[in-house]
Amino acid sequence: MQEGTIMELVKWFIGLFLIMMIVALAVFLFQMGDVNTFKQQVNYQIERNGGLTQEAMASINDYSERHFNGRFTVESDLLNTRVNYGDTVDYKVNGVFEIVIFAIPDVKMQFAGTGVSQVR
Known part of the structure; x- marks a missing residue:
């Protein structure tokens, strides 16, 4: 009789752990979706400033701080x-x-991009 109770608790523990993993994965993928907006x-900024000038970098860094809590750098x-x-x-x-x-280290990733200068 006790085996059934223990098995039920184990099932609940595994179920809740899987739900937590799915939520963590969903939040991670949602954060990764912000990369396209930042790029x-x-x-x-490259188009408007003729490259990654000091003005463009100041604007990019400000945008990263305001909208993404400084998560991105270029x-x-x-x-x-x-x-x-x-x-x-x-x-x-x-x-x-x-x-x-989960208390695991942050994930650091790098994404490539290309911009074209539109300043004459």
């Missing part, structure tokens, strides 16, 4: 450089994603 803003070989009209700027977005519910 769109980086491309917009690195590039053409950092603080103005490029000609039509030149491409390759960059990498570094993101730090927090895993909620």
Whole structure:
């Protein structure tokens, strides 16, 4: 008789653990969806400022702080450089994603992107 009670408790524990894992995964994937929004803003700043100039980087960093709590940073070989009209700027977005519910280290990922200068 006691085996049935213990088995029922184990089933509940496993079920609740699986639900917590699904919620943590859903929150993680939702955070990863923000990468596209941030890359769109980086491309917009590259187009308007003629590259990743100091003004563009200030705006990008401010956007990251205001909308994503500083989760994203940008690195590039053409950092603080103005490029000609039509030149491409390759960059990498570094993101730090927090895993909620579980006490495990944050996940650091890097995403590549390219923007085109539209300033003559």
